[in-house]
Amino acid sequence: MFKIKKEDYIFIIPILVLLAFLIFRIIDKSTIIYFFPLDFTNDISSHIAKLHFLAEYGYHSIIPHWYAGVDFILFRSYPPGWYFFTLPLYYLFNNPQLATYISLVIIYILSLITIYLIGKNNKFSPTRSLMFFVLLYANPISIGYLLRVGKMPEMFGWLFGLISFAFILYYKDKKLNNKFIIYSLILAGWILSNFTSFIVSLPLLLGFFLVKKQKLYILLVGILAIIISSFWLFPFLTHTLSAGGVSSIHITESLLSPENKIDQITTWISSLILFATFFLYWKQKRYSKKELTFYSPLLVLGLLVFTRLIIYIPIFQSLHPDNFNIIFLIVGIFLFLKTKFKKRKLLALALIIISILCILASLYSTPLETEHTQQDLDTLELMEDVEGTLIIYGNTESFSRAFYSYGAIYTNTEAISGWFDQDVPPEWINELKTIDMPENNCEEFNNDMEYFSIESIIAYDEYCETIQYCREITEQKNNVCLFNF
Numbered sequence: 001m002f003k004i005k006k007e008d009y010i011f012i013i014p015i016l017v018l019l020a021f022l023i024f025r026i027i028d029k030s031t032i033i034y035f036f037p038l039d040f041t042n043d044i045s046s047h048i049a050k051l052h053f054l055a056e057y058g059y060h061s062i063i064p065h066w067y068a069g070v071d072f073i074l075f076r077s078y079p080p081g082w083y084f085f086t087l088p089l090y091y092l093f094n095n096p097q098l099a100t101y102i103s104l105v106i107i108y109i110l111s112l113i114t115i116y117l118i119g120k121n122n123k124f125s126p127t128r129s130l131m132f133f134v135l136l137y138a139n140p141i142s143i144g145y146l147l148r149v150g151k152m153p154e155m156f157g158w159l160f161g162l163i164s165f166a167f168i169l170y171y172k173d174k175k176l177n178n179k180f181i182i183y184s185l186i187l188a189g190w191i192l193s194n195f196t197s198f199i200v201s202l203p204l205l206l207g208f209f210l211v212k213k214q215k216l217y218i219l220l221v222g223i224l225a226i227i228i229s230s231f232w233l234f235p236f237l238t239h240t241l242s243a244g245g246v247s248s249i250h251i252t253e254s255l256l257s258p259e260n261k262i263d264q265i266t267t268w269i270s271s272l273i274l275f276a277t278f279f280l281y282w283k284q285k286r287y288s289k290k291e292l293t294f295y296s297p298l299l300v301l302g303l304l305v306f307t308r309l310i311i312y313i314p315i316f317q318s319l320h321p322d323n324f325n326i327i328f329l330i331v332g333i334f335l336f337l338k339t340k341f342k343k344r345k346l347l348a349l350a351l352i353i354i355s356i357l358c359i360l361a362s363l364y365s366t367p368l369e370t371e372h373t374q375q376d377l378d379t380l381e382l383m384e385d386v387e388g389t390l391i392i393y394g395n396t397e398s399f400s401r402a403f404y405s406y407g408a409i410y411t412n413t414e415a416i417s418g419w420f421d422q423d424v425p426p427e428w429i430n431e432l433k434t435i436d437m438p439e440n441n442c443e444e445f446n447n448d449m450e451y452f453s454i455e456s457i458i459a460y461d462e463y464c465e466t467i468q469y470c471r472e473i474t475e476q477k478n479n480v481c482l483f484n485f
Contacts, residue, residue, distance in 0.1 A: 044150020157194020388455020
């Protein structure tokens with residue numbers, strides 16, 4: 001019979017509050033089964049489409065539906081792991097939206113099992129392990145960045161990150177044996193699932209390397225992981241380097257922007273959580289040199305993020321701030337649960353307040369799923385009559401790229417754009433950005449349409465009137481109009 005230890009009573013209310021909220025958000029996400037996601041808070045429509053592409057065209061195929069088929073190769077610059085994981089569900093249900101949602105639920109279940117194993121190997125009670133799970137997945141960062149946006153490959157990558165964390169914690173204080181070779185499969189799966197979560201976790205792997213004597217064995221396991229994943233990794237690196245390298249994209253510079261308050265606040269908070277929990281844990285470990293060595297590379301990363309010096313570090317400067325948040329939270333939550341506290345009543349009150357604040361912050365910053373608006377329905381209906389390569393102008397209610405995903409799956413539509421500009425020739429993308437509206441002068445507009453072989457336009461509101469100077473409306477529904485030419 002399941003019993004709750006007396007010292008775990010302080011976790012009961014936070015667990016119930018956060019777990020109920022997480023379940024509510026997961027159920028809310030089921031909207032994607034019935035309504036193809038079209039809103040702006042949306043990465044998931046791209047993943048649904050690429051899952052469909054994998055089933056229909058195969059790995060590394062040229063996809064005709066995005067960028068008018070201009071050298072868009074599936075998974076050339078994006079890892080395929082989650083898609084292969086979800087492909088059997090696609091074949092089973094013949095429904096990419098349902099397969100994606102079931103995959104989401106499975107990832108949560110596997111994450112819970114992994115965290116339970118982490119807890120079991122570190123003498124956590126089941127209650128404490130469940131607290132680990134809800135703190136990691138029911139916080140505003142994970143709800144907003146992973147669940148609501150629908151970053152399926154990244155969620156799958158962090159599952160491998162948890163498995164990796166469980167593995168290195170298990171072997172941190174034990175001699176490596178023959179079973180450690182299994183770690184090469186974990187690392188390969190992680191690389192093939194989400195490269196960014198793997199990169200941001202490298203300091204933790206470095207810490208493990210530093211505290212172990214069998215360094216050659218660890219290096220051989222790492223090399224084997226690279227060999228296993230090389231069928232995707234080498235073409236990816238070749239393409240990335242030839243395209244200028246990921247370090248040319250300085251995403252972390254957003255941490256200095258006054259307009260990006262949320263990322264600034266969350267990275268400060270997650271860094272402080274890492275520092276504070278490590279210090280309390282380290283103190284109880286009597287300032288162990290080994291523990292300091294193991295966690296020091298990640299602490300250095302936390303310091304670089306906290307001070308914003310991370311913007312000068314190649315490769316790491318290209319990662320989204322929430323990548324740092326999540327690895328800091330995984331380790332910080334673990335260290336918090338490993339620490340023994342004396343003032344338990346005060347801690348219990350703090351956890352309840354934090355749980356409530358997490359929910360309020362999430363509700364404030366992260367919208368619930370949306371159903372289709374009338375404009376969405378009109379657009380989807382007009383897409384049935386699209387003839388030739390499509391471009392969408394002037395949609396301010398929903399995400400045009402999401403319609404390109406929908407069209408690729410359900411109406412066999414070819415679009416002038418798509419989701420991964422880095423996968424097509426940069427000069428072509430630059431030219432695409434120069435397309436202008438007619439503005440009573442049709443010559444340049446018609447030249448652009450001919451140059452990009454655009455044969456259909458869906459436009460909204462005043463864009464309908466502007467394009468009508470040069471082209472006759474084929475069909476119109478309310479404020480949405482279709483031009484076929």
